[in-house]
Amino acid sequence: MQRDELAGWLRLALTPGLGPQAARRLLAAFGLPQSIFAQDDAALAQVLDGARLGALRKEPPALAAQLDATLAWLQREGPAREVLTLGDPGYPAALLAMEDPPLMLYRMGLLTAAPQRALAVVGSRNPTPQGLQNARRFSRAFAEAGVTVVSGMALGIDGAAHDGALEGAAAGAVATIAVVGTGIDRVYPKRHLELAHRIAERGMIVSEYPVGTPPLKENFPRRNRLIAGLGQGTLVVEAALKSGSLITARLAAEQGKEVFAIPGSIHSPHARGCHALLRQGAKLVESAQDVLEDLRLVLPAAPALHDPEEDAEGEDPLLDAMGYDPIGLDALIARTGIPAPLLQAKLLELELAGELARLPGGLFQRVGAA
Template sequence: MESHHALLVLARAGLPDAVLRHLLETHGAPEPALAAARHGAGLKLPAECQASLRRPPPGPLAADLAWLAAPGHHLLGWHDPDYPALLRRSPSPPPLLFLAGDPALLWHPQVAIVGSRRPSPAGRQRAHAFARTLAGAGWAVTSGLAEGIDTAAHEGALSAGRTVAVVGTGLDRCYPEKNAGLMARVAAEGVVVSEHPPGTPAIASHFPSRNRIVAGLSLGTVVVEAAQRSGALISARLASEAGREVFAVPGSVDNPLARGCHRLIREGAALVEGPDDVVAALGPVAAGLAEQLRGRLGTGLAGPSTHSAAGQPQGDEDHKRLWSALGHDPTGMDELARRTGLTVAALSSMLLLMELDGRVVADNGRYARHP
């Protein structure tokens, strides 16, 4: 908790993102980074930042720590090895992330689905169907919890698998308010992400900024219905700048919400008619992410040669214990924790890797050996 305390003091001081990333990267941990910042570290910080670093306001800091103490709440900093690899390689990544839900999901291959806040009924249905199919195929679907296409994408993904919601407020707030129930469900079954500390209200400038995180976490971004001037087009541009794939769903020439998608296609986005087109394009890239995940977890599960004749991983004892606890009937995380004696966090990481390798299938938070 001392590490969280120091990181939160740095976050609340109003340091520019680049400065905070530099401090954490240079010093390797929040405590020495904070000590360096308090001594100036050649940063030429404004007087108000220096004052906040030396005498952090106790109220917000106490509220942050209380929020973090609740089950399922997490804080990831730039120094943390669990900081998502894809986001780290994107332009202007946030120096810290507040999370509600499963942190391991941020290492899962993700596809962003974005679009109009006022879609047509057909566009809403299409986003739901894309998300449901992609989630059912093992992808996490990422979006911004806004009205319209975002909401349809999260709901479609939850009906078949996992979803990631990136928001522009603190995680104790919800915008729009009518999506509070959806946000709670995403936190329970997936993960909600924000770069803003608890208590941060909805501010207009935060939402375009949020879009860079949606794009940065995802291997590709699918745009479903977007007007010529649309936040979804900002997400598409950010995805392209991050070196990620951009896909656009075409529509009727008479539909003004198709014009943004048609513009993207003219500018080089891939035209997709169904989710299978997305999977075909991103499958090889996802395999590379799986290799990174293996390296992060240090399991050595690199391929078929790491299995016994019975298909059991030849890894450490924890993996063997988990493999023995898995059967062909889907089993919930709590039961797997009881059978193995492992923490839910440890199980989540191992199950994610096994799923990426095709040895485990997931069904609404329950896991089984692949048939």
Template sequence: MTINREEIAEKSLWVSLGSISGIGSQTFCHLLKAFGSPYNIYAASISQLKEVVSANIANVISNGANQEPSNELAQWLAAPNNHLVTLADPEYPKALLEISDPPPYLYAKGNLALLNQSSIAIVGSRNASVQGEKNAEAFAYDLCQHGLCIVSGLALGIDGAAHRGALKANGATIAVVGTGLDIVYPAKHRELAHQIVERGLILSEFPLGTPSKPQNFPKRNRIISGLSLGCLVVEANVQSGSQITARMAAEQGREIFAIPGSIHSPMSKGCHQLIKQGAKLVDCIQDITEELKLQPRLDTTPSSAQVQQGSAPSGSSEQLLLETMGFDPSPLERLVTLTGLTVAEVSSMLMLLELDGKVASLSGGQYQKIM
């Protein structure tokens, strides 16, 4: 989409207004309700502005009335697939208009049509287990088969797995990030980000050049949940960004789903807490599709979101054994079956892992991962 000088000048006014200290999403919206557009806001008198904002903010707005369009923004918008979507644009996601503090504008890179597609958020721990990532990827894959767009945050762990699942399904996915769109964070997901731009969409409310800051990620979570019909939490500890996203989703009237796990795993405690608070327990795709009243699949292929008990993760033999064990007690025979290793190999590694304090030997010939 080609953008002309007049459009760049207009969008620069939105960014200029949003960059003023003290003007957050809600204040911006109050100004828009009072004056109609950023152009009218900048054209208003100080006395008119003071009826809506503080004297300090009114003075700053008045002094910035003749601000020139940003060269940086103009150059960025001139590049393929780059957009700035404002509340005045028809592409602005209608779902975000339902939340209490919608971002006045969004930097977007990719396919804008996804902004108003039915979506579901999938979030979870950055330090996810192998099984957790498999579950996130599988649920994302199947939910795409039901026509949903997968929304997540491009973080390591569950977020990345959810995006990958959507891409494998040739489905739609949106990544909402906590940096400027000229920065890829984490850097490890640079290739994944490129794939999402080609087949999906990346969004941010933060200005170009904004680096990774801890305070930005909880703020962006309201957009992840706000875009979605519901939020699926795959793995999370009790105090995590995923819990924040789930809380925001509940406040926004969205459905909350959580996958349970071992009572011994810290990555399950956040999900268990959500279930206690009323989130729907999920162990198969139908738990979500029935709640959201989605159309059933046309084929009879079994859902890939069923827990894959027999697949062994890659890595060193000891790491393979640890990842296969999970946090529930397991007998030696089961570990041999799941890992494909010999009895002698598994027994030797269990003894070493027990000496390292990573595994506990229980009664009845069972073993349990403890860290």
């Protein structure tokens, strides 16, 4: 994209008070931004009210600096980078089908066409160990089946979903897409810097926000529509009742896409969002295969979340006694009759083996598929 063309798109996107809907009306009426700004007031008045017309005639104060920053980002060494606009033939068709597609998309990584086989995987920023394992296993299975995993690179479930997809994807495939709520030159949260580098190498990072945009609270719920839009369906792994993941699920449903949810313990606040979705008509899933088959995305036999080895005879009786809900030491003593010192030693052994996790409040929870 030439400098003048990029400047036109940035000016349209940055004009205060114009808004994306008015900008799209202008594009529909006059074509590319450079043509819009060449129109006289009489022509523009057919599309805009007086306030927006006045704003359009004033160059945004930040335009020059934003143009320089965007060009500098595009020219930086490292993963491939590009800016896509609504007028670009490479703009993702899945987003064009939405009511409010972004005027501009910033992309970095494997800049292929938007994958035709993609699933959104979202969930809590403060998940249980089981939730993290589910997100990673499901996403790895999706990637092994040739399906790109879309998520938001947040802490918790999002990060585990990206990790699982990177583990399972074939070489050269777009393993995962991270839709971020900041400028694409920012990594948020900072602890995901290494993850962001891996995604840029084997997947794609996408943002609708101008280069340099900091992590603003109001931007994250809005970007969720893009996560839902890029996926053929949305899987919610674990979520509280007041969760951004439920926003993504709602947006996916509004876009006419399937919503899936993994059930959890009736005692866990982390499962209540998924249970609410199930009551509202989301599809209950127990394995990655359930999702792939429902959306007809199965190519090879996708590995199920359930590990057949876990069904083998001789499973540890303590794990069997624990069940899958968080449980305290006293309750385990009552269930098993094992003396406290011996029980604590056994719990430590299982924790080190990765069979259970120690939770806040002196609780333990079995880690593994039911």
